[in-house]
Amino acid sequence: MEQKSTNIILFSGDYDKAMAAYIIANGAAAYDHKVTIFHTFWGLNALRKDEKVLTKKGFLEKMFGKMMPRGADQMGLSKMHFAGMGPKMIKNVIKKHNAMELPQLIEMAKEQEIELVACQMTMDLLGLKEEEIMDGVQYAGVAAYLAEAENGNVNLFI
Secondary structure, eight states, rough: OOOOOEEEEOOOOOHHHHHHHHHHHHHHHHTEEEEEEOOGGGGGGBOOOOOOOOOOOOOOHHHHHHHOOOOOOGGGSSSSOOGGHHHHHHHHHHEEEEEEEEOHHHHHHHTOHHHHHEEEEHHHTOOOOOOGGGHHHTTHHHHHHHHHHHTTTTTEEO
16 A cells, blocks of 8 residues: 655744644654645744854845744744744643643654755745755755645645
């Protein structure tokens, strides 16, 4: 029997939506699906390194870099952000229930050999450089995603 596949486009830069994407991805991998998460636009923030990386950029690229959160743990919530208090509250609830936070879910995804893909075109548009992205990430365009999704059993847009 052919291995089933799950493909997720992570477009959102919201902490809770990224968490949902990674929970689904890790669950699918646990059920022996081949899983790919294609990060595009604001979803790329989940793959950014936490620390600042010095790169040569133009003015607009620098502005995008300053406005976007650096790393999964800095992403805001889709609802009830409350000037940064919402993410702190949800992280407390996560800890209280012994659930995994987003950075841990991303590490688990890597351990389960989930393919983490960064959209090259969006990286170019936003001025993100490969040095700013965590290790273990592949770079591809929409054609690569479509090739994966064409035969996919589950295709999600988050």
